[in-house]
Amino acid sequence: SKSNPSLGIQSARAIGNISLKVNETDQISNIYKTLETASPIQINHLLKPFRSLNSEEINQIEKSNKNIQTLLNPSIDDDTDRKKTLESIESTMGIGNVSRGRAVFFSNKSTCALCHSINGNGGNLGPDLSKLGAIRNKKDFLEAILFPNSTIVNGSENYIITTLSGQTYTGIIQRENSEFIYLANLNNTRQAIHRDKIKEMKRSPISLMPTGLNKTLNNQELSDLIAFLQSCK
CATH class of the missing domain: 1.10.760.10 (Cytochrome c-like domain)
Structure with a gap:
């Protein structure tokens, strides 16, 4: 399918920054419709809300919207x-x-x-x-x-880090030491997160x-x- 010319990178980023609620099926369906005609760069931004979800929440979305399975987890254990x-x-x-x-x-x-x-x-x-x-x-x-x-591939896993102040960061761990974890993401942003400020760190089931x-x-x-x-x- 061709890229949607009306959907620029800025629009995709804006959609990517929304807070996704797993029981709001209309919201998810609308994102899926946008994903169908998006370019690879736009897809990465549009999938950002899903990367913050855990496996259980993603499974719940897949049950209510079968079409999105191929984008979230194309293996579907099948x-x-x-x-x-x-x-x-x-x-x-x-x-x-x-x-x-x-x-x-x-x-x-x-x-x-x-x-x-x-x-x-x-x-x-x-x-x-x-x-x-x-x-x-x-x-x-x-x-x-x-x-x-x-x-x-090992070393290329996408991680979700939530801080004690409620901020969420996603990306690949480029390096770490006893004090900091250094995340890198598709926006070319490098983030140093102090270990003492981390509330939760989990691996996302969705690849970058x-x-x-x-x-x-x-x-x-x-x-x-x-x-x-x-x-x-």
């Missing part, structure tokens, strides 16, 4: 469905082109380079992918792209990596992207 989806998409993919795939990786359409780097180019929020082609095959890459919530990239990219772009990632050795 390996059979996941396998079918992988096989279905893989069967429609053509032969990838490495140079075109490199262009896809560094494009605003995929937004891969916002978080991932290859040979020193790109972001450092997610894992470095420079050598990943040596240990991952086509199916591994496809699964990671389609189901990021079920293939989170956006789902639905297979809807943003066409099959050829997806094939090219994976061919490029496989060439990184």
Whole structure:
């Protein structure tokens, strides 16, 4: 699906800052409708309210809105469905082109380079992918792209930290010591949080990596992207 031109990054950020109530189904449905036509960058902002929820609350939302499952947790503990989806998409993919795939990786359409780097180019929020082609095959890459919530790499987990004053921060722990935890998020914000001020810290079941990239990219772009990632050795 195409990105919604009327939905800018600022609008997505505004929606992302709302306080989500799990029993307000209209509110959740409206966010889902917006998610359906959002770009990967917009999706990351729009999913922010869900990242502050625990697994129980997310399960409650999924029960009342089945459509949102694929965005919140595409594995849904159903390996059979996941396998079918992988096989279905893989069967429609053509032969990838490495140079075109490199262009896809560094494009605003995929937004891969916002978080991932290859040979020193790109972001450092997610894992470095420079050598990943040596240990991952086509199916591994496809699964990671389609189901990021079920293939989170150790060290790239998204955490939710609530302070004693009631503030909530989400992001990846970049480093920590005996006094501070240093969080980084998609807005390029680095936050140092004193351990003495932390009320609760929990891992979010939702990855910072956006789902639905297979809807943003066409099959050829997806094939090219994976061919490029496989060439990184």
